[in-house]
Amino acid sequence: MWNMTGRFFWTSFDSFLTDRRPPEGEYPIIRNHEARTQSPMNSTSSLQPISLDVLREKYLKAGETRVEELYARVARALASVEAEDRRAEWEAKFLANLQAGAIGAGRIMSAAGTDIQATLINCFVQPVGDCIQGVDDAGYPGIYEALREAAETMRRGGGVGYDFSRIRPRGARVRATGSLASGPCSYINVFDQSCATVESAGARRGAQMGVLRIDHPDVLDFITAKRTPGRWNNFNVSVGVSDEFMQAVVDGADWELVHRAEPGAERIAQGATQRADGLWVYERLPARQLWDTIMQSAYDFAEPGILFLGRINEDNNLRYCEEISATNPCGEQPLPPYGCCDLGPIILTRFVRHPFGFAGEPHFDFDAFEQVVATQVRALDNVLDVTYWPLEQQRAES
DSSP states (O other), X not given: OBOTTSOBOOOGGGGGTSSOOOOTTOXXXXXXXXXXXXXXXXXXXXXXXXXXXXXXXXXXXXXXXXXXXXXXXXXXHHHTTSOGGGHHHHHHHHHXXXXXXXXXXXXXXXXXXXXXXXXXXXXXXXXXXXXXXXXXXXXOBOHHHXXXXXXXHHHTTOEEEEEOTTSOOTTBEETTTTEEOOOHHHHHHHHHHHHHHSXXXXXXXXXXXXXXXXXXXXXXXXXXXXXXXXXXXXXXXXXXEOHHHHHHHHHTOEEEEXXXXXXXXXXXXXXOEEOTTSOEEEEEEEHHHHHHHHHHHHHHHSOOEEXXXXXXXXXXXXXXXXXXXXXXXXXXXXXXXXXXXXXXXXXXXXXXXXXXXXXXXXXXXXXXXXXXXXXXHHHHHHHHHHSOOSSHHXXXXX
C-alpha cells in the first residue's frame, strides 16, 4: 500500500479488498479517470465470508449492503467540497479511482458521507508540556490538558502519538508545591488508562504512540516498562535517538541523561550537576549499555522502536518552520504537533498487467498508476475540508 507521503503501510480496510483474485485479463485499466473494465474485485459477491463480516461490521452504514454503495457514499462526500458545477464530474472521478484500487484509509471509508461527528483522519501527533494544567513556559499544553485533548481526539476516532520528553524526570524538584516529580512514565500510565476507557467512534479501541528521547533521565524506565505484563497495553513505544548518541555507541563513550528541570536534593546528592548550557546532568552511563538495553527489550518484547529524530528532521522539507519529535501510533508517519495522517492507500497489485506472465509479458502500468495517484491526492486534499476536526489546533495545522 502507498500513501501520500511515499511510505508503504497497511490499513484494516485493505484486508477485504486484497483477498480476491479476478479472472485473467480483467484488471481495471484507467484512462481519463474511467475504468475501461469493471473488475470483479469491486463486487460484493466476490468477497470471502470473513471479508463480508469485516465489511458489514466496520464500514457499511444503514441501508448499505454492497461495497459499491460504500464507494458511492465516499465519492459523493469527497466531491461535496468541489465547485458546484463540477461536483458530478469529480464524484465520477473519485468513484472510478476507488474502483481502481485507490481507496481511503479506514476512517474515510467508515465515516465519510455519514452524519456522525467522527474524524476522517486516522492519526495525529499532539504535544505534552511540563506542567499539570494550562500551558508550560514554552507554550505546550499541560499534562492533563493534553490528556483531555487526546481523549477528545480518540473519542472522534483518531489515534494519537506523543513526545513525553518535556515532562521533568522522577525526582526533579517541583517548586510550586515543594514536592518531587513522579516522571513521565507515571503519566504515561494515566494516558494508557484513559485510552482504555474512551471508546473511539465506530466502537474502535484507541491507539497511541509514546516517545521519549534517549537523553531523558527516565529513559531506562521507559525502555523496560513493557517487561511488566499488562503495562501500557494501549501504547506502542519508541525511543527518540540522536546522531550524537549513535556516535557515542560507536566510540564506546559515556552518555549524559539531562533535563532542564532542577533535580531534587537527593538527586543532587547522588551527583547531579548543571552544565554550562543550563541543563542538569542527572546521570552518566555507557552509551552501549543503553543501546544493549534497547536491543534486549526489542528482542524479548518487540518494543521499544527507534526514531532517528535527526534524520527525520533533516529529511523534512518543512524543517524551517516545524520540528518533529514523534510519530503516529503505527510509527510510519513522523508529524509535527497537531499534525495529522491523511491516509489513502493504493492497491499496487491492481496495476500489474499479465501477472506471472499469463497472456502476455508481466509489467506494472505506470501510466494508469500516475493518473490514479493524481486523483487520489485531490481526494485526500478534500478530506481536510470534509472531515470533522476534534481540535481546532488540528484544523489550523492542516
